[in-house]
Amino acid sequence: MLPTRVIKKTLNTEKNCKECLIRNIRSPQPQQPQDDQQWLLTCIPQYLGFSGSKPVATLLIYQCLLHWRSFEAMKTGVFDRILHAINSAIEAEHDVRTLAYWLSNLSALTVLLQRSFKTTRTALSTPQRRRFSSERTFHTSQTSNAGLAYLGGQSVVGATGLPQVEAKYPALLFKQQLVDLIEKVYGMISDSVKKELNPLLELCIQDPRTSHSNLAKSNTNGLGQQNQLAHWLSIVKVIANYLDVLKANHVPSILVHKLFVQIFSLIDVQLFNRLLLRRECCSFSNGEYVKAGLAELKHWSDNATREFAGSAWEALKHIRQAVDFLVISLKPMRTLREIRADVCQALSIQQLERIVGMYLDDVNGSNTISAEFASSLKAAAREEANTVTTFSILLDDDSSIPFSLDDITKTMPTIEMADDDLLPFVRENPGFAFLLQRGE
16 A cells, blocks of 8 residues: 555646646647648638638738737748749739739738738838839748747737737838739739720721711611620620629729729720821711710719729720710801810810811711811910920820729728638638637
């Protein structure tokens, strides 16, 4: 029989072992950030979908970086690896659905960082904005074996409900590189739309029938007119498809709006310049044809709601006003002042002079303008030539990026973080269970 002292010591030891076991079960085991990072990098290229309107990939990346305290790391390679994984996924598939998916994810992730990073003196040293360069983005000097492991503790919560962190330079650079990627993907989508529209625009500037035919004569035949507008209807179909894809991927409405304003501006530039360069396009009947096509775009714009199409219709002002002049009635009775005030407010004198000089009334055969109008136009053209040193009657296509990070941040709704957003993903990927244990 064992002595009483030995029995008590044995019981205490067993009790301590049980307590240790319970603590080990209740407390998450120490993480291996390098392994966790590899799990994350493996998942990023996959299509993870959305939780409501929130991109799951964005939530996953953000929560992992927050968990590892990577934003506060002075040196870490995790940001480079994430950027490389995202860029590889973008380059692998150039279809619009993939691009829209990543535009949505990149925008949401960047806004989360913008709203989570405290504004400090360090933040003011954010690198100067530059154009995207894959070499610069993925070969920076931030290298490390792993991100910093999560240390526990509660972060300060900001007005947006997100934790506020003291972001160090690598995190600030990461945010800027995400902005560069947003611009890159936006540009790729814009180029894709232009590539589809350009061949159609070449066919939309002139009535497909003979240049001297009258569109009004076939208005009684609805099917015939619809066939004549087939190219215009194809344009509407293209932009409608892009809108559907962007909305399905929850791309921020401001980016969708900016994109369609830019698309309509492209249509304006292409059609207006072709009108100025081709005499056969400056006729009454051709004006009616283009006006009917523009009406199809107006109908689509009105139905697309202001949130997405917004002021896109206004971007067509040059071609709209030029066409309005072509089809306006009683031209010989109009004065230059009336035309400029009521019809062609956006056109320069030289642009108007060009259109007037090429105009042909192939329907009524009447005089284009009065002698008084012609005299006033010549005088105004001489005056404009004396005041403007360099001027081209042709329009330039503006392909610059029409938004900033502040624009996206101000217009994007609050992104609320909830375990339910990642729960279905974690069930299929138990390696990320640590994300659901952060509050314990």
